[in-house]
Amino acid sequence: MMNATISVVETINLRKTYMLGKVPVNALQGVNLKVEKGDFIAILGPSGSGKSTLLNMIGALDKPTEGKVFIEGVDVSTLNDNELADLRRRIGFVFQFFNLIPRLTAKGNVELTMAILGLGKSERRKRAEELLETVGLKERANHKPAELSGGERQRVAIARALANNPKFLLMDEPTGNIDSKTANEVIELVKRLNEEKGVTIIIVTHDQQITSQTKRTVQMLDGLIIKEEVN
Amino acid sequence: MRKLRAGLTTLGVVIGIAAIVALLSISQGLQDSITEQLQTGFATNTLIVSTGGGFGMGAGAMTATESDFKLLVNHTQIIDEIEDVDMSAAVIQKPGCYIRSGERELKLTVVGVNFTKYANIYSGTFVAEGEEIPLNAENETVVVGKRVSDPWDNGTLFCDVNENVEIKWTNITSIPIYPYFISRNETYTGRVAAVLKEIGGFGIGPSDFSVYIPTSQAQSFFGTDECDTIIVKLENDDEATIESVSEAIDEAFSGQVSVTSSTAVLDIMSSVFSTVELFLAGIAAISLLVAGIGIMNIMIVSLMERTREIGILKALGMKSRTVLSIFLSEAGIVGLMGAVIGIASGWGLAHVVARVFSGGGGFMPAGNRAAAAGGMTINPVLTPTVFLGAFAFGVIVSVIFALYPAWRASRLKPVDALRYE
Numbered sequence: 001m002m003n004a005t006i007s008v009v010e011t012i013n014l015r016k017t018y019m020l021g022k023v024p025v026n027a028l029q030g031v032n033l034k035v036e037k038g039d040f041i042a043i044l045g046p047s048g049s050g051k052s053t054l055l056n057m058i059g060a061l062d063k064p065t066e067g068k069v070f071i072e073g074v075d076v077s078t079l080n081d082n083e084l085a086d087l088r089r090r091i092g093f094v095f096q097f098f099n100l101i102p103r104l105t106a107k108g109n110v111e112l113t114m115a116i117l118g119l120g121k122s123e124r125r126k127r128a129e130e131l132l133e134t135v136g137l138k139e140r141a142n143h144k145p146a147e148l149s150g151g152e153r154q155r156v157a158i159a160r161a162l163a164n165n166p167k168f169l170l171m172d173e174p175t176g177n178i179d180s181k182t183a184n185e186v187i188e189l190v191k192r193l194n195e196e197k198g199v200t201i202i203i204v205t206h207d208q209q210i211t212s213q214t215k216r217t218v219q220m221l222d223g224l225i226i227k228e229e230v231n
Numbered sequence: 232m233r234k235l236r237a238g239l240t241t242l243g244v245v246i247g248i249a250a251i252v253a254l255l256s257i258s259q260g261l262q263d264s265i266t267e268q269l270q271t272g273f274a275t276n277t278l279i280v281s282t283g284g285g286f287g288m289g290a291g292a293m294t295a296t297e298s299d300f301k302l303l304v305n306h307t308q309i310i311d312e313i314e315d316v317d318m319s320a321a322v323i324q325k326p327g328c329y330i331r332s333g334e335r336e337l338k339l340t341v342v343g344v345n346f347t348k349y350a351n352i353y354s355g356t357f358v359a360e361g362e363e364i365p366l367n368a369e370n371e372t373v374v375v376g377k378r379v380s381d382p383w384d385n386g387t388l389f390c391d392v393n394e395n396v397e398i399k400w401t402n403i404t405s406i407p408i409y410p411y412f413i414s415r416n417e418t419y420t421g422r423v424a425a426v427l428k429e430i431g432g433f434g435i436g437p438s439d440f441s442v443y444i445p446t447s448q449a450q451s452f453f454g455t456d457e458c459d460t461i462i463v464k465l466e467n468d469d470e471a472t473i474e475s476v477s478e479a480i481d482e483a484f485s486g487q488v489s490v491t492s493s494t495a496v497l498d499i500m501s502s503v504f505s506t507v508e509l510f511l512a513g514i515a516a517i518s519l520l521v522a523g524i525g526i527m528n529i530m531i532v533s534l535m536e537r538t539r540e541i542g543i544l545k546a547l548g549m550k551s552r553t554v555l556s557i558f559l560s561e562a563g564i565v566g567l568m569g570a571v572i573g574i575a576s577g578w579g580l581a582h583v584v585a586r587v588f589s590g591g592g593g594f595m596p597a598g599n600r601a602a603a604a605g606g607m608t609i610n611p612v613l614t615p616t617v618f619l620g621a622f623a624f625g626v627i628v629s630v631i632f633a634l635y636p637a638w639r640a641s642r643l644k645p646v647d648a649l650r651y652e
Contacts, residue, residue, distance in 0.1 A: 061546055062646040081551050088645075089548030099543045099649065113547045160547075 006073040008168050008200050009035040009058050014067035016053050016223075027053040029223035030067065035168065035202060040194045042211045043204045045220035051204040052172055054220070058202065059170045060087050072167060089117050092161030092199075096173040098153040100145040106132060106156045107141040113163040131159040135189055151182025158189065168200035169193070175207045187213060237565065240529045244569025245576060247519030248625045252577025254511040255621075256611040257584055262504065263612055274353055274436065276468035279491045280310065280319075280461040280480055300487035304446060304458045313479045315466045320348035321458035323449040330379070330442055331397040332390040337382060341398055342441045343449020343458075346374065349437075352464045356437040359425035362392050371448070373398075373421035377429040378439035394423050398442065402454065419444070419452045436462065468494070519624065522569070523632040526562055530636035534558070541640055542648025551641040558637030559630055566629025570622045574613075577621070581611035 016028040027050045035041060043051050056062040057069050060076055069076040071087065079087060100109045110128040119127075132141050135155040145153050154174055161169055171190070175183035191213050193199045203210055211217050212231075219227035282302045304321040311319055323343035330337050347366045350357045357364070365372055373396060382389050390396050398419040403412050421444060430439050437443075450456060463480070465472050477490040534541075541554055588609055 056646050059546070061649070062644070085545070085548050085550040087548075088546060091548075093546055095649070099539070099546070101540060101543060112544075116544070116547055116549050116553075164548075 007034045008037050010070040012068045015065050017065045038198050040201045040215040042214040042217045049220040050223040055170050055172050055204050059091050059093050060084050090167050092166035092169040094157050094161045094171040094174050096176045098157045102145050105142050110160045110163050113160050117164050135159045150178040171203040241565050241569045243522035243525040244625050245573040247522040248570050248573025248621050249577035250518045251515035252574050252621050253580040254515050255617045256581040256613045258508045259612040260609045275493050276465045277493050278463040280488050301457045303456050309483050315472045315476050317464040317466050319461050319463045320345050322460045324459045328400040340441045342443050343446045345446045353436045356430045358428050360428040362425045364425045371421040372424045374425045374443040376427050376439040376441050380426040390423055392423050523628045526629050527632040530633045534636045534640045538648050538651040541643050542645050545645040555637050555641035558640050562629045562633030566626035570625030574621050585609040585611050
């Protein structure tokens with residue numbers, strides 16, 4: 001059998017061209033990547049190399065111009081709008097700029113994902129509290145994002161991303177907007193999640209601190225993977 | 232700011248709905264009060280003969296105006312000869328007369344009629360309150376309308392039964408050739424024999440604002456044999472009778488008079504009212520349209536403002552139709568609140584307007600030719616149809632105008648929305 005073990009994520013000859021004004025930009029020019037369960041991968045590369053575009057494709061936030069993305073063996077391009085939404089509920093996304101809902105408290109933000117999934121209120125509350133404890137924000141649960149530091153916000157975002165037991169965690173420069181001390185805390189947390197809970201993690205980053213912790217690193221340049229290393 | 236904006240958006244709907252509710256409940260109240268008037272005020276078995284186009288739409292109105300023809304009091308004899316005519320009464324009207332009682336003076340219309348015939352023809356409205364109308368009127372007998380006796384509608388009487396009143400009018404005669412006029416004040420003293428029961432604003436014939444004196448007195452007092460109209464009472468109010476008599480009268484006067492039936496006046500009035508109502512509803516609809524555009528505008532602003540938030544929600548797996556329904560239900564809530572507040576304030580507004588209308592009509596010496604709206608009491612009526620209609624309209628308009636922004640929001644691609652600054 002070809003698929004004895006199904007990869008969590010597999011991209012085949014992935015290409016993406018988008019228009020920047022009137023200029024076509026070839027963000028991805030044929031990316032082949034396989035991510036297995038329990039992986040901890042760092043994607044590196046200068047800005048404009050296509051890291052974030054690749055992450056958006058894997059996160060089912062964007063559609064490729066050519067090529068295919070398989071998530072647990074399912075071809076994402078065959079999914080309709082509704083099915084894509086269902087898929088996204090099982091993908092944990094952590095953004096560079098946190099992307100928390102400013103009106104909601106830390107707990108509210110974590111509960112939101114579960115509410116979208118359709119969990120009951122008491123279950124949501126209980127789980128949100130547990131998750132915030134995991135990321136070390138138990139005491140800050142009822143604060144709004146504006147009242148939290150960058151590191152705290154990023155940890156809320158990680159708690160949110162974990163809320164629905166995602167198939168994998170996608171992180172777009174999670175330490176890009178926080179100081180190095182809090183970045184360390186975040187990295188420790190992420191590493192622990194991977195080691196203790198077996199969460200599959202894909203991180204786009206510039207941060208050397210992170211790349212030294214991951215199991216694999218993938219180097220990108222001009223929309224192509226130029227180097228893959230196992231640490 | 233967010234709350235203020237939501238409040239202003241709701242205010243738009245409130246104003247639109249309030250306008251609709253106020254206008255429709257007032258016009259419904261007006262119609263009810265007219266309908267009530269019609270039951271007493273309009274003698275449907277009467278025709279009105281006049282020289283000019285008295286009611287504008289009477290047959291032959293356009294052709295009769297330019298001749299020297301004068302309608303005379305004794306023309307009733309010609310009309311009485313016509314088949315199916317029960318009786319006819321000449322009406323001499325003199326607007327702009329003054330009536331004095333003690334120290335006070337009112338300006339109003341004096342009407343010369345045959346009391347017996349008039350009471351017979353307008354048995355529903357030419358009815359005295361208390362004292363009977365003297366049928367074989369003696370000289371110097373005066374019958375006054377309710378608003379002449381009690382002009383301020385508060386019990387302060389201007390004149391009462393058995394009191395003497397003085398009627399004055401200025402007789403202006405123009406002398407040909409010279410641009411001069413001879414004016415002479417004529418005075419007539421009469422005793423109030425009866426006060427009419429309150430008639431209300433609408434109806435043909437008797438009016439609350441007129442003073443009635445016998446025909447012969449009017450002829451000598453005003454020095455004329457001419458009359459303004461002749462009221463014809465028919466044997467019945469069949470359409471065929473109305474038509475045949477109208478034609479016969481027209482023929483008898485060689486087409487120099489115009490004949491208007493009460494039913495025709497009724498038709499004209501109701502068509503005027505439905506036009507007015509349509510017009511008002513149109514204005515109200517426009518204000519609601521403006522409100523709708525306001526909602527759309529706000530929703531689009533809100534969409535732009537929340538693009539990033541929508542992107543986050545979609546990235547977290549919210550479905551497009553959920554985004555759609557969030558936007559639509561927000562608009563629905565604005566519409567719902569707007570409708571509730573709008574109906575309440577429209578209802579209040581209707582009462583304020585109705586009171587102003589009624590209060591302003593304390594004494595309006597209006598000519599009683601066809602209809603005088605002064606002194607009329609309007610009680611706004613909110614029918615269940617208007618209530619539910621306004622409610623549904625507010626919500627539906629809000630939701631319809633939110634459809635486009637909501638659709639746009641639901642179509643946002645998460646990756647674009649997240650990139651949006």
